[in-house]
Amino acid sequence: MKKVKTLLFVDDEKEILDILVDLFKDEEYELHTATKAEEARSIMKKHKVDFVLSDLKLPDDSGSDLLTDIRNNNPGTIRVLTSGYLDLKFGNISENKEDGTLYLSKPWDLFTLKQLVEERLEKSL
Amino acid sequence: MKYPQKVLYIDNDNTQSNTVKKALTDSSFFCILSESGEAGLKNILKNRPDIVFVNDSLPDMNADLFIKKIKTQPEFKNLKSISYILISSDHKINSSTLNKLGYHSCLKKPFETSELINFINNILTTKYFSNSSKKLKPSTPNGKRFLESILESSVESIFTTDKKGYITYCNKACLKLFKYKFEEFVGINICELLNNGSTELLRILNTIKTVGKLTNYKTELMQKNKEKIPVSLFMSQMKDIDNNIIGYLALTMNQHEDLNKSSSQRSEKLAIILETAITVNHAINNPLVPILGHAQFLLQDERIVDEDIRKRLNIIINNALRIKNITQKLTRISKPVSKEYIKGTKMLDLDASI
Numbered sequence: 432m433k434k435v436k437t438l439l440f441v442d443d444e445k446e447i448l449d450i451l452v453d454l455f456k457d458e459e460y461e462l463h464t465a466t467k468a469e470e471a472r473s474i475m476k477k478h479k480v481d482f483v484l485s486d487l488k489l490p491d492d493s494g495s496d497l498l499t500d501i502r503n504n505n506p507g508t509i510r511v512l513t514s515g516y517l518d519l520k521f522g523n524i525s526e527n528k529e530d531g532t533l534y535l536s537k538p539w540d541l542f543t544l545k546q547l548v549e550e551r552l553e554k555s556l
Numbered sequence: 557m558k559y560p561q562k563v564l565y566i567d568n569d570n571t572q573s574n575t576v577k578k579a580l581t582d583s584s585f586f587c588i589l590s591e592s593g594e595a596g597l598k599n600i601l602k603n604r605p606d607i608v609f610v611n612d613s614l615p616d617m618n619a620d621l622f623i624k625k626i627k628t629q630p631e632f633k634n635l636k637s638i639s640y641i642l643i644s645s646d647h648k649i650n651s652s653t654l655n656k657l658g659y660h661s662c663l664k665k666p667f668e669t670s671e672l673i674n675f676i677n678n679i680l681t682t683k684y685f686s687n688s689s690k691k692l693k694p695s696t697p698n699g700k701r702f703l704e705s706i707l708e709s710s711v712e713s714i715f716t717t718d719k720k721g722y723i724t725y726c727n728k729a730c731l732k733l734f735k736y737k738f739e740e741f742v743g744i745n746i747c748e749l750l751n752n753g754s755t756e757l758l759r760i761l762n763t764i765k766t767v768g769k770l771t772n773y774k775t776e777l778m779q780k781n782k783e784k785i786p787v788s789l790f791m792s793q794m795k796d797i798d799n800n801i802i803g804y805l806a807l808t809m810n811q812h813e814d815l816n817k818s819s820s821q822r823s824e825k826l827a828i829i830l831e832t833a834i835t836v837n838h839a840i841n842n843p844l845v846p847i848l849g850h851a852q853f854l855l856q857d858e859r860i861v862d863e864d865i866r867k868r869l870n871i872i873i874n875n876a877l878r879i880k881n882i883t884q885k886l887t888r889i890s891k892p893v894s895k896e897y898i899k900g901t902k903m904l905d906l907d908a909s910i
Contacts, residue, residue: 444842450849488838515841516834518887521877538844538880541852 436552437461437478441471441485441494442513451484454541455548468492475501480508481555482548484535487514498532509551511535560586563676564605566596566622567643568615576609579669585676593617593625601631605638607679609663612644619644623658639679650798661798713808716794719801721746721757733810735780746806751776751784764791764804777808786811825892829904833886840883848876885910 438460440451448464455462463478465471468489474480483501485494498510511533519525519536522543526533533551535544563585567573573589580587588603590596593614600608612619619642626632626640642654645665654662663675680703707714713733715726726741734741734749750756756775763770770791776784788809793801851872854860860869889909897903 444845446846447842450846453853454849515837515883516887518884521880537841538848538876541849
């Protein structure tokens with residue numbers, strides 16, 4: 432039986448989380464959302480998360496620090512940092528070759544994001 | 557305690573003398589009056605004035621005899637710093653005649669009291685600069701000290717030279733700029749400061765000779781450690797009361813500081829723009845996520861077949877992306893360039909600023 436992949440989305444704006452849930456709800460994913468870094472850390476402890484997408488600016492911490500913690504504690508988790516301030520064209524993804532963190536500029540192209548999740552999870556199998 | 561400049565006025569015309577005394581006293585000078593040559597000589601020894609005015613028609617001796625006594629009598633030997641001014645109605649008297657007589661200058665009669673005050677101030681200034689190869693003594697009377705304090709308070713570098721360009725005086729700002737000590741700086745020729753030496757000095761002096769002054773001349777002057785500093789140089793002739801050139805007055809403005817200042821102002825302006833850009837990107841791009849996302853969802857929805865609705869959804873997406881591109885450009889500004897938005901109002905020229 433194929434194991435269901437777990438996705439975690441972290442952003443303090445509920446409407447953004449809703450869009451992400453809408454995008455993946457019909458697929459075979461276990462979906463989690465968090466509006467704060469601490470909430471995300473708590474979910475990470477309880478679940479084996481395969482993919483996490485976090486906003487850079489969170490109310491209680493930076494998304495960058497959150498993803499660093501996740502890399503240290505869960506090296507296999509695919510990490511995407513997103514922000515309105517990243518200087519990337521619509522639909523483009525950038526990758527930090529040293530630590531493997533992916534960068535996606537807001538607003539994203541939904542289909543680029545969906546494709547990214549599918550491809551990266553496929554690779555990690 | 558401050559000491560006013562002492563002026564001895566020797567004239568037997570009491571009305572004129574009293575008018576002069578009142579005007580000088582009102583201008584903070586200490587005025588002593590004498591009605592005759594003999595009384596005047598006694599007052600010189602007693603009061604040691606800074607300036608002595610001698611009327612050319614005194615009852616007991618003429619101006620020629622008066623000055624001869626000063627020059628020959630031993631008791632006046634140590635009073636060399638006094639300026640002797642002839643008051644005369646003879647308009648033919650020139651500086652050569654005066655020098656032969658032994659007077660420093662001549663005040664032509666009739667004169668207004670304001671003319672007299674200006675005349676005295678000119679003499680004191682000239683005396684100040686002609687004595688300036690030595691640092692002024694702390695006990696220098698009020699006028700000189702006042703003049704020195706003005707020069708020393710200046711944030712701009714000021715120095716004087718003699719006719720050949722040898723530095724005769726400089727203020728503190730000058731020493732700071734050129735990194736010299738006073739005793740090192742005074743006596744050197746301005747050629748040593750100029751990047752192109754005597755050629756440049758000759759060019760400067762020719763300009764001053766032609767147009768009377770040198771203004772905002774951009775050059776590089778050398779500090780003691782031979783480091784060059786960009787300056788704006790202003791120079792003018794210093795003349796004595798007979799209009800003879802006695803040297804040059806120079807003022808230098810450090811362009812390096814101005815450049816740093818304007819560069820720092822530009823950096824501050826850029827920093828504010830970039831902070832604004834971050835705020836705008838954060839504040840605009842987050843709401844664009846649901847706007848774009850929902851529009852994309854609707855376009856994917858098979859139930860929406862109406863072409864007009866699909867066209868409108870595409871317009872929403874395209875304009876949302878246009879906003880994203882503009883906010884993104886804000887973060888790439890490296891040199892803000894303005895353009896006219898409407899008459900009298902400017903806006904950033906985004907493409908030119910990147």
